[in-house]
Amino acid sequence: MVLEGLGFVNGTIILDEPNAVYYAGQLMSGNVHFELTKPVTFSAININYLGEALVQRTEGQSEICNGVRTYKEIKYEGREQYFNVVECVLGGTGISTLPAEVHSIPFQFQVPYNIPSSFKQEEGNITYRITAYMELLEPVRRDLLEKEFQVVTPINLNNLGNMMKPLQLDFEEIETCNCFCMRDPISLKVLLPSAVINMGSKIPIVVKVENTSSVEIVEISFEIRMQHTYRTTHPRSEYTAPEENLVELKKGPILSSTSREYTWDMQLPDIVLPNLEGCSIMDVTYLFNVSIKMSGCNDDVEDESEIIIGLLPTSDPAELAQSSLAQHLPKAPIPNPNDPLGFAPGPRISTPINLSNRSINNIGRISNENLANIQLPSQFGPLPSKKPPYEIGFKAPDIAICPPYPPGEIPTNPVLPPYPDIPLNTGYPPPVPVVSNPYPTGQTIVPSAPPL
Structure with a gap:
């Protein structure tokens, strides 16, 4: 929520595709457009590009226990993430100030090639969205702007x-x-x-x-x-x-x-x-x-x-523009995966940013590794450097086991022999004491029973 003319007042995210539809592999351009009625102090304006899939459904299950029937619902869930990129488009290195005027901050993002099309059904959906958020300092809070866009993936x-x-x-x-x-x-x-x-x-x-x-x-x-x-x-x-x-x-x-x-x-x-x-x-x-x-x-x-x-992907752009599907497709041509730029050449709509009357510490795009003092909103989750591998089952956490005694100070308890007169074998002590022979030395033992 925007209060007292601070943050994204009358803000919106404007994309170069009027229908907010992009091909997989297409270069996306746009502007974060908003108005300030008074100067604001902020630390950064970031944009998050997120693509994810979600499957959710519930099933009812009945059980009979001791003649009593009970019902319960089982919730099934599956998630998959395709990209989660944060880009700092303004500030990011300290305290910055924006004057009271209309602002339009440009951005660009390369839509990946190997992602599925947008999809929406009752049991599951695939969504793509852009979220711009401003980190305000006086007062300390965060303002958000969000916009969904559609992706059309041609056949490989x-x-x-x-x-x-x-x-x-x-x-x-x-x-x-x-x-x-x-x-x-x-x-x-x-x-x-x-x-x-x-x-x-x-x-x-x-x-x-x-x-x-x-x-x-x-x-x-x-x-x-x-x-x-x-x-x-x-x-x-x-x-x-x-x-x-x-x-x-x-x-x-x-x-x-x-x-x-x-x-x-x-x-x-x-x-x-x-x-x-x-x-x-x-x-x-x-x-x-x-x-x-x-x-x-x-x-x-x-x-x-x-x-x-x-x-x-071999469809004629002129035929697509004249077909009944034109209103549901991007205006740009289908990207060529063999193009080293990753997108088809053509004019791009981009509103220039006026920096003449702004008092800011730093302007421009910086890498994700150099984002300073910027925390991703909780709804976006962590920002991994790459997609983590899928693992099945429970994985025990890594726990460092510290020894109970400092090095070199391990106490040694003396081990006493079980019998004073018998020397102790330090390797394996005898389980029973050694007794002397009950018969005199040299005496022949005569069996009491006759031989068989």
Whole structure:
């Protein structure tokens, strides 16, 4: 909360992409814009860039103990972090002062390439946000500005393998039953040009039919379904949500004694579908399903195959700008991973900062290792230098065990022999005392029993 004209009064975070949507690998530019009605004393203005995934769900469980049924809820949770970067954009080396005027502080951030798309469902979500916070000194408090942005991750063509080849589903020798119970074959083939499909496009479906029977195909149904899978680590579990139908196309009938080839177009919806390839706790799978319904006493036949739907990096920028998806995509071209700069060249919107009337100790961007006297807000968590390795189970803390006595002062307790007349073997003392021979020396021992 901003009080008495201090901090981020009428503040906002302005991004160069008007829809706050960025490609993975794109350079982000923006400004922290705010107004001061009186001078403020502060130590630093920092910006935190955070990308994380969260899976949360609950399940009810009932137990019967001694004839009494009890109910309890089990909470499942899984987290994953993709980046957590803090950047000091103003101050950071001591006490600084900002005059009473309108301020606009620029910043830039390189969105990583290997991150998943933004995603939001009831069971889990992937969010990306920018948070600017000012460390005020008089009074000592912190003012925050926060803004979420969306990430669209194009398909990585290097990981597709055989998925780029044409897709074919075969329904061979489907046995039918006519009124004389004679069985005749039907051959039906469904072909797609590729198992990798660009979102928002039309899919040409080719169907080759050889129906030599007297039974007609009443209907052929084509569906594209989306299926989500969620994984948690506390406790460990995996949950697959019910399938969602994205688009459906129904054709038919196809008469008996027919040999023909059909081509039908299926239009994908104008929505940005997520690419969760870089996420390990959530998956999204797209399925192409074909269902055939025949007349008479014949059962329906169904088959499906996995496909990939997303934004192809080879898409023409001019076509994207004119498509119905343009309002959901960034204005900049798709970044080229082979570009040494990491982003596609082009004009960037950046409001210059006026430093003529400001009294500050230091202006500019400094590295995370040199942030002085700056503590990350508790909701951001610690700032690791790199992503810690994933470990399963309990890890004992590192505890330094100190000896109970100082070096060289360990007391030695004298060990007395158990029997005064017997010398002590310092290695292994005898467990029982040594007794003398009960028989006189040289006397022969005669056994009392006769030999066997």
